[in-house]
Amino acid sequence: MSDERKLSYGQAFNEAVSQMMEADPDVFCAGEDIGAFGGVFGTFLGLQAKFGEHRVVDTPISEQAIVGLGVGASVTGLRPIVDLMFMDFICVALDQIVNQAAKLKYMFGGEASLPMTITTAGGGGLSAAAQHSQSLEALLCHIPGLKVVMPSNPYDMKGLMISCIKDNNPTVMIKHKRLLGMSAVVPTEAYEIPLGKGNILRPGTDVTIVAYARMANEALIAAAELAKEGIECEIIDPRTLQPLDTDLIVDSAKKTNRVVVVHEAVRFGGLGGEIASQIQELAFDYLDAPVTRIGAPFSPVPFSPALEQHYIPDAKTILAGVREIMQRNVIRG
């Protein structure tokens, strides 16, 4: 019976944190409104009641000091989880993330470790406009020293969050706001999904779709539709973006000979460019068509739903991208 138990994506995050706090007294959480209120997205609900104010700390609105708290506490032996309410706010704390957290170990000649997790919520689709909707993962993936995780479903959320907490490096767990309510079976016991290991979300033979977070789910919808047309998509969800499971992606590319990479972030300078490069370097001779990149246009996220619905890629955009790459192959025959 207990295998059947379902949790939402948000609850899976909460359970991972709760179980790790039970297991390790060095784990604590700090962030804005996460204590008494349980976080604006409810992902920290009940944790302060369970573990007390000294382990689930309501902080001032001070993103730089929140991440700094994690840096200082981790380098002196604790295992902090520090929360930045919206991913857009990493910009306020970028020095602590990029110049401090990511680099101390290296700059100290290895004589430091920072087992800290930064948690945040990214992505659009809520008409939250340009400062509360961004997907800035490429920025973080560009920084040596950080690990970056973006789960697409509740099962992965729990396993990846536990791995982030247990990892001895600064990790960034990016929750997608539109997935918080997604529900699925999640084991009750604590389990880990290794960082850097991708997942074949759907096996297929004709074309590979590399997609993560909410876009992985959109790719599944598109794949179901394409299957009716006789196109079998293989969907690779890298789950961890840094380090990236290049082997899994490249192996799939070699098998299907066609790849579409999808993300919600703006296309230019997005992770899709990196993934496409890796594929052309490692599987050039196998490709029947150039790698297709699907992403948002090069503009800030617009507020109006009338614009945002066309701005963020979805199953329809992916369908069109796949149909096009298949057709191109036929023409090139």
Place this chain on the structure above:
Amino acid sequence: MEISTTKQFDLHRRMVRIRLFEEAAGRLAEANRLPGFLHLYVGEEAVASGVCGALNDDDHITSTHRGHGHLVAKGGDFNRMMAELMGKATGYCKGKGGSMHISDTSLGMLGANGIVGAGSPIAVGAAFANRYRGRGQVAVAFFGDGSTNIGAFHEAANMACALHLPIVFACENNEYGEFTPRHKTMAITDIVDRAAGYGMPGVIVDGMDVIAVHEAAVEAVERARQGGGPSLIEAKTYRYYNHHGIQNLGLKYRPDEEVAAWKQRDPIFTFEDRMIENGVATREKVDEIWAELRQDIETAIQFADDSPYPTPDQIMVDVYTKSSTSDTTVGTKS
């Protein structure tokens, strides 16, 4: 300070406009007719009105996520505001900004802001430019109590004082940042204590009393205009509704009695009583004002309803400014 009858009506009108706009926006949001986040200014009307009532049209203000009140107080147009909240093409930001980024640069309103604390450094820049041009304009930074915990506020306050700029820091201390009470996030009770650390004068005023706010603002604005440098005003005030929207999210983060006690001191109703008591206004006159402005709101809702949504081809428009008519470097469609 003698506040003229005209000025009293002016301040009253600003407050009523804010109240009506915000109540209407709240009702629309409850009916699911407004997309996105909505941070209402109801309860705090005296602050924006008292301060903006001390400004000239060409003075600048920066605002916060709770920004409608600031724009209304600076003379914002209901139609364009309501259209923006609905995400329509006729809105102040053509549907691209929404509630949290509402702005009117022609009124010197440099934007509501989604990033807590971000407005204050921008006000410093506006104050710098104002002094640089030498036209005697001042800048006002509106900000919440919670935002004084972020680095941007402190850097702005220090720089403004170091450069002796014509600026007023206007704090709306409503005792909460989102759902967390102020006392949990700072070890001082009065935000004004921070002013001394930067070398500027600071005063506490009753933020439910528009005259008190206005008098303090006139003094601070004049000081700035005369080259006397920055000052800080801390207005003790309260937001009636939730941090976001109207409904309580089910979790009690503040006692009902506290909300009720603040409502007893409503900035608009207490001021009306005073105006009537002092023979400045009559009940009939006050009712007339409400009725007239209510009509404006109805017109604005109708205008917004009738307005078209922006079309998808607008997504790539206004990312960059063209540097010349032949400029083709305004972005990539990649």
